Amino acid sequence: MSGTSTKTLNILANALARSVNKQKRDKKTRAGVLALAAPVPPDWWNGDTNFAGLVPREDQEKDMTILIAKWDNSALDNEIDTLLFQWRPLNSGNWQPAQNAISLPGPLDPSQFPMPLTLNKSNFATEGTFELRYQVTIDVGTTTDSDTATFIIDKTPPNNNQSPTAPTFPDPIVVSDGITQEYLTTNGGVLIEIPIYQDQRLGDSLQIYVHNAGTSPTNPIYEGEMDGNRQIKIPSAAFAGLRDGLIYVSYRLVDKVGNLGGGSNNATAGLFIEPLPDVLAAPTVPIIKGDNVLNLDDVLLGTSSLVEIEPYKNALEGDTVVLTWGTATHKVRHVVSDVLDKIVLNVGYENTLAPAYGAATGVLPTTVSYVVERGNKTFPSDTATIDVDFFVPGPENPDRPDPINVNLPRVKVRGTGANPEDDVLNEDDAGLPVEVTVDLYAPIGPDEEMILYWAAVENDVGTFSPVQGTPGDPYTFTVPWDRIKDLPSGIAVPVFYTVGRADGTGNVESCVPTLVDVSAALPIKLSEPEFPDAGVASDGSLILNCTSFIGPDQLVNVRIPPNTLLKGGETLSFEWQCYTDKLGQSPAGTLQEFDKLITADQAANGFEFTVRPFADYIVPVGRNGSVTLKYVSDTTPPMQGEVLIRAAAQDAAGVCTPNPRVGLRSGGCGC
Template sequence: MTTSRSTPSAAEQTRQAFRKKRLERARQDPDPTPDAPELNGVLGAIPGDDRNLWPKTQWGNDLTIRVPNSLALNPGEELYFVMDDVQLAHVVLPDPVEDKLREYVITAEQIKDEGVYKFLYKHTNGDGNTNASSPRSLSVDHLPPNGGVAGPYPELPQEIIDNGLTLAYLNSHASVDVKIPRSSDITAGDEILLYWGPVGTKQEPDPVDPVASLTVTEDAALPGAARPVVGLASDEIKKLTQGLIAVLYRYVDRTGNLGQPSQWQEIHVDLNPLAENLVAPTVPLADDGLIDRADARLNVYLEIPAPGYDNPQPGDLIEVNWENTTVPAVPLSSFPMSIFVDWPTLSEGGELDARTFKVSYSVVRGLARTRSPEIDIAVDFSVAGIDPDPDPDPAGPDPINDKLPRVVVKSREASPVDNVLGPADKDQDAQAQLTPNPVVDGQFLRLYWGALPSYVDEVAVTNPPADPVVFNVPWDRIREGGYSEKLPVYYSTWNGTNEQESVRTEVDVRIVDAIGLADVEFPDRYPGNPTTPIINCCSKPWDGIKARIPGDPVNFAVGDSVTVSWRGYEDAQGNTAIDGTDYTETVRNLNDDQVNNGFIVTVPYDIHVEPIVTRGSGRVTYVLTKASGQTGTHSTLVIVTRLFGAGPSLCTPAFPGDCS
């Protein structure tokens, strides 16, 4: 027998439909895994960096993990806290359930090492069903950016590197854009700090205050992306330090690890107005239209007349542009300003020819150079000689050319000895010979005898040239040159512009009446004991140079006369005389005190001593003339120097130097 079921009531049908939909809904629900635990104090993920980071500011602190409120907790249920798959704690929830039971503290010691830590919790309900939460990772990063290696220098506009950063650049650019090399581990969220400071003896290990910064974006961190650019506003730069500046950068990652300072890029920053209205230079030794070898020996200077130029700065350097050579820059002083031009610079374009070229100077301020107007300079360094070889070219501007053949003085003795005048030569003109002839048609040879101020004979060379060349030395000039066992005799070559001298030949001239006279003494000489006496700054040459003729009762007698003469020389050897420095004083009719104790003659400073502006010398010669007519001559050389250091600064009455 079949029993039929009754039709469900409307209420039951409604309940059945609800149950069905609930089942379908349960089947379609998302993953029932509980939300991951919360980590307090952690830096969460950002676009381009999905890591949870334990910031440097938290190192040494405990970490609290927490079960989120999205999971309802009931009495009797259980919680398990897990770290790296290791259970840390098991909690049975009491009644009532306190909120603090959702938390568990991870000690600082447990996460002190670098690495990635994984945290989760498990929840067991009253029926014993256990569900593990989603895990949450924590990255502990101790490695500085770029592996702790200093990055290469930043890239600034080439115009700034080449010419320095000027006010004109800042006024025409809103910012200075600095390209930063990418670090080896560049990541979104990294911060780039830009530093600016004066270049010192060493780089500071941790520059204090950055002047600009940039946070790396997700796109900027992608492989192959362009270098990040940090813009430094021009208005801000105007407030910063000027001078020689180091620009560098450091990376800081999101954890707070600070990268090494990069290599720096040096730039010169000068926001002062540039030098303007430079006056043209002058070269005083070229005022006659030409610089020759004698000028070079005297020392050539370029002079910048007053007022110099507008907008001078204390750190300015002056650089001379001479022909194709740049003279090393010197610090700006006062105007007029003189700058020495040495022989290597003078002769760079040719040390034996004549030419004309341009000369100027530049004001150097950092990397910026402002050039003056140019002037034309003519030089002629040619010398008399045979061309082509063998041409006895001189070495430098020195007047003595040791490649020239020596002159030989001949004697009339029956058995003559070169360079010795014997009794047969007394009261006779002497003859000097030169072979081979070192010059050509139209040039000149001049013979000099001892310390006599001018040449004693001049030979004009004709074609064909004589060989040997014969010079005549008048007896009067021989007597004037005086007695000497080693009288220096030499000749010069002359081409109408430059004169060069041969090496000295020592000639025995004992046939001249002579008396053994003593050296001149200099009471104010430098107290050291050099072979040649020295008059220096502490000798106060501006008070005149005192030359003492020693008493000599053997050779001096009452009634004798002594003539004392002085001549200044550019060099310390007494070779190159300075025209106009001659001084002569005659003491007539010596008295008894002068005969026995000597006397002093003072050579005036003005005209006679002051023109010696090099390490030069003076020669004091005194001639004794006795009542009988017999004469005796003696010369003494004294070095005269007013140079400070290597020059060209000189001591003066106003600046005498330290003589303490």
């Protein structure tokens, strides 16, 4: 037993002596033979009989040293006593050897006693009450049992290892007003009371923790037993370093053995050491436009920064700002992380704005306010009143505030040429009115209007105001050709309408656009041709005049700017037409036509060329006419660029004479 300290052996020997003397006094016999003294386990509690045999938690993981007293009728010379150390769970019928039997030749040496024996820790891996004894078999073959000793292995924490109920605050002032510096100074701390828990036993103690909300408890601020009233005072120092606001108080039960139970539920209280929030100005909604009404366009700009709150006096990190918008039951919460920063709140449309507006059909004054929560106290702000208008005529929009309403009927576009098609404008539709038909939406309210748009919201091409008729009946917008002829072309030009109030106020929504192929009737626009040598007429307009024609052949320089719609490899077909009037309405001379195959560089950077002869390209315009230059690509669909420029083939003396300037620009003759 070299691993057992002298101090431990002395303690065990004293315990053994007390046990042997007691047994002798009691004169206990078994079948007329004096019983052997019981084995003696360690005395862990200094003789306190309330805890006799109870093994401390840390010793449950160690081998146990047991002492055996020398028995009176021990072996003589040439005799051998055999010692067998045994153990068993209480009330079990079977004793089990704790170690191998020990042969002890006589006479026994008194210095070997009390004899230390080892009970391996594996024998009490589970909890319960256990018995110990030993047997001595003497040389004549008789076996005598010792009295028994018991020990207890308890591995179950108090309250049956369940989290206990939260502590309470006996003083109602703590619950109602919170913990202030004045309260701590006056009372020296804060009392808590521990509720009754299951299987409470003598020797139970507890650990108490105090911490802020959002943090985890670390070291206990108190360890010990509670008084007869089940109360403990948390000292004032325990609150030092905690952040003002909500604090949590919890505890863990510890039994005499040292089994540590789980954390209790938290008791909460407010801690108010610092100055309280003061002067809470009303919130603002800066996203509102110049009409001072919050509408769906404002919401689309972004609800993530809808409401702003200025920093308030005595703010603390950890304060919670709770916004109330109108009658909304879903409140917006924000935890303050920087007391100097403006607070910006995200107020959701679906969960807050729309429910607060409800079924209103016009401007609804809506109150907006907030409170600052610190601990269990709230501090209200001033209230702002915001005018809100989310009403939109027409059917319910499942995607609101998205301005496209899938429940609005879509339009159907048809030309009025010889062979009209749905949502296609053919070449024979060019120059003629276009019919856009739509089934009227439901419900139709008073003073509503429909505005028809072509290609973009900048191009309104028809209005129906006020909307009248029966929902579901067709209504046709007739769009003059001049309203769309200069608008963008392509195979997917969007055509749609909006529904709103006839006075132009409030919100509008549009139908899903119908994509129309207008490429055959309205070629896609290419860059407008330019004339680098154009002069300026007396009215400030550009003009091809006598100073514009270069060299002895009186060439005309033309520049085609870059065209991102072209990639290179296309053939461009050019048409040059002279007119005798400035507006290009009286053709003169012969239409001049030529083609150019362009490169990728020319498409990306533009290119120049010259046209001639002067007699065919300029002379027909006369004294004060004009020229159109048009070019069309061979792509599908075709793309077109065009320009009209004033032109004059004469000056005061007659037909222009050759310009003294000579030389050609790069590009050569295009004709």
